[in-house]
Amino acid sequence: MLQDLRYALRILVKQPVFTGIAVLTLALGIGANTAIFSVVNALLLKPLPFPQPQQLVAIGMTDSRQKDRTELGSLSYPDFFDYRSQNCTFSSVALYRTRAMALTNEAGATSLAATKVSAEFFEVLGVQPVMGRGFARVTKAALNPLRGPSD
Numbered sequence: 127m128l129q130d131l132r133y134a135l136r137i138l139v140k141q142p143v144f145t146g147i148a149v150l151t152l153a154l155g156i157g158a159n160t161a162i163f164s165v166v167n168a169l170l171l172k173p174l175p176f177p178q179p180q181q182l183v184a185i186g187m188t189d190s191r192q193k194d195r196t197e198l199g200s201l202s203y204p205d206f207f208d209y210r211s212q213n214c215t216f217s218s219v220a221l222y223r224t225r226a227m228a229l230t231n232e233a234g235a236t237s238l239a240a241t242k243v244s245a246e247f248f249e250v251l252g253v254q255p256v257m258g259r260g261f262a263r264v265t266k267a268a269l270n271p272l273r274g275p276s277d
Contacts, residue, residue: 177252183216185209206244220250 138145163182173179188198201209213219221244229236245261248254 147187182250185219210246218246218250222245222247 138148146259155215174182176182185201187205189199200223201221203221206219210219223242225240225242227238227240229238243261243264254260
């Protein structure tokens with residue numbers, strides 16, 4: 127066995143181009159597999175960082191007038207209030223919307239990803255805010271019936 131290893135090393139030293147290609151191929155293969163596993167582990171294998179993540183359900187709407195109806199859109203506020211008041215299936219219901227926002231200061235504007243949430247958001251996820259307290263619940267009657275939220 128030791129003699130075979132010495133012979134292999136002699137051959138690799140005599141052919142540096144072949145050795146370089148073999149080492150590079152192995153390095154790329156190991157690196158690609160590590161990167162793919164990291165993504166799969168983070169997205170598919172690790173559970174969500176919430177208590178009982180298997181009980182979370184997303185509800186949304188699609189626009190039947192659009193040809194590509196694959197993207198699930200968020201509910202409108204009136205629809206959310208109706209779902210919440212008539213809910214007899216889920217323990218609690220929350221609304222969230224992800225939007226791009228602009229943060230401006232003296233240096234200029236910066237685009238940020240922001241998420242608007244309803245008061246029940248932390249309750250649904252089963253977590254507490256890191257700082258401060260949760261939100262006060264808003265009823266449908268509290269909204270101005272003539273002018274809906276600008277969302």
